[in-house]
Amino acid sequence: MAIIPARGGSQGIPMKNLQRVGGQSLLARAILSARATRLVTDVVVSTDHPRIRQEAERFGAAVIDRPEELSGCVASSESALLHALNNITAGSGTSADPDVTILLQCTSPFIDAHALDAAVERVLKGTADTVFSAAPNHNFLWKDNEGAATAVGHDAGHRPRRQDREPQYRETGAFYVMRTSGLRTHKHRFFGAIGMQPVPEETAIEIDSPTDLDVAHVLAKSGRTDWAIEVDALVTDFDGVHTDDHALVDADGTEHVRVSRRDGMGVARLRAAGVPQLILSTEANPVVTARATKLKIEVRQNLEDKAAALQAWLAGRQLDPARVAYVGNDVNDLAAMGSVGWPIAVADADPAVLAAARVVLTASGGSGAVREASERVLAARTASPTAPSTGNNLQSVPGRPVRTTV
Incomplete structure (x- = not known):
């Protein structure tokens, strides 16, 4: 069980836990x-x-209401964990605790799911009772003793090269994985055999100040290793992807929607690169036809079964579903998303869609999501225009939920 303490109060950044990154x-x-x-x-x-x-509920997490006495800035994280465990077991009608409890902190925006899995596995196998995330550090550390500098952990008279020094490890604060029985006994996150789970230094930022938040924004945009989307075709929903999922209705019942001109440029760039594109829409609406005509791409409307329509289009073009992306935003997109190798969600998608996505875009529907998806497809083709690399062995697994935002 992963427990995320997220109180509303924050001294450095107001409502810090709801600040957006990527x-x-x-x-x-x-x-x-x-x-x-x-x-x-x-x-x-x-x-x-x-x-x-x-x-929290929007993204599918269970919620425990924390009492006021455990919500102040001096309350320990362990008190929140134990309170949550007590209330979860009481609410389920069973006294059974999870085997492993994870303290997961949302002040760390780049938590690596693979590293977290590795830490949990070590506790499950009994090779450690507690495992925490730690980043390697080769800095020379000092402390100030009333104006006199004193070396910490190294000899000031000996300055070996970085590659010749064993790293020290900095606790990142991202996650602490604990055997639940030990947490119950010791009421603290460190007990028994303690292990470290190394994580890359570049992912180990912790948000404590506005400056940290600014750095995280930059890393989310420019420090990404998951930019490219290696596909041969791009299929999108219309409402909530090309639009912001709102409509203006005049007295005659005519609908007007808001779209992004930036999306139009992305579509045009894909078309120039020879990438097939398709819009699928449940509704039959002239505005969808008009937009598709302007974008010069195919459209299928009035669909009860988007997945079937998608499969027929792919078969007609002899496209491998594993190398096709589908961008959706709501639950009626799930079947179509599950039928391709690259299910993609816009940033403001339904939680079920976010959970099913291999990629979650940073842009919301109607605010450049199609442009972002287009640029990421083009990025893959630019990197290897004749034979895109497979990237990893998950590429050909339709619907595999690899979230590249986290």
Whole structure:
């Protein structure tokens, strides 16, 4: 069970846990990281704030209301964990605890699901009682003793090269994986055999100040290793992907929608690169036809079964579904998303769609999501225009939920 303490109060950044990085709130990113693992079975958010409760439920987490006495800045994280465990077991009518409890902190926006899985596995196998995330550090550390500098952990008279020094490890604060019985006994996160789970330094930022948040914004945009989407065709829903999922209706019942000109440029760039594109829409609406005509791409409307329509289109073009992307935003897109190798969700998609996505875009529907998807497809073709690399062995597994935002 992953438990995410997320109180509403924050001294450095107001409502810090709801601040957005890479198109998602810090809380959402933590929830999605937990859900992207193989071994985490339950995700619980402990909070004292209604907006945080709403966000947690939107992304499919269970919520425990934290009492006021455990919500102040001096309350320990362990008190929140134990309170959540007590209330979860009481609410389920069973006294059975999870084998492993994870303290997951949403102040770490780049939690690696694979590293978290590895830490959980070590506790499950009994090779450690507690495992925490740690980043390697080769810095020379000093402390100030009333104006006199004293070396910490090294000899000031000996300055070996970085590659000749054993790293020290910095606790990142992202996750702490504990055997639940030990947490119950010691009421603290460190006990028994303690292990470290190394994580890359570049992912180990922790949000404590506005400056940290600014750095995270930059890393989310420019420090990404998952930019390219290696596909041969791009298929999109219309409402909520090309639009912001709102409509203006005049007195005659005519609908007007808002679209992004940036999306039009992305579509045009894909078309120039020879990438087939298709819009699928449940509704039959002239505005969809008009937009598709302007974009010069194919459209299928009035569909009861988007997945069937998609499969027919792919068969007609002899396209491999494993190398096709589908961008959706709501539950009626799930079947189509599950039939291709690259299911993609816009940033403001339904939680079920976010959970099913291999890629979650940073842009919301109607605000450049299609442009972002187009640029990422083009990025893959630019990197290897004749034979795109497979990237990893998950590429040909339709619907595999690899969340590249987290």
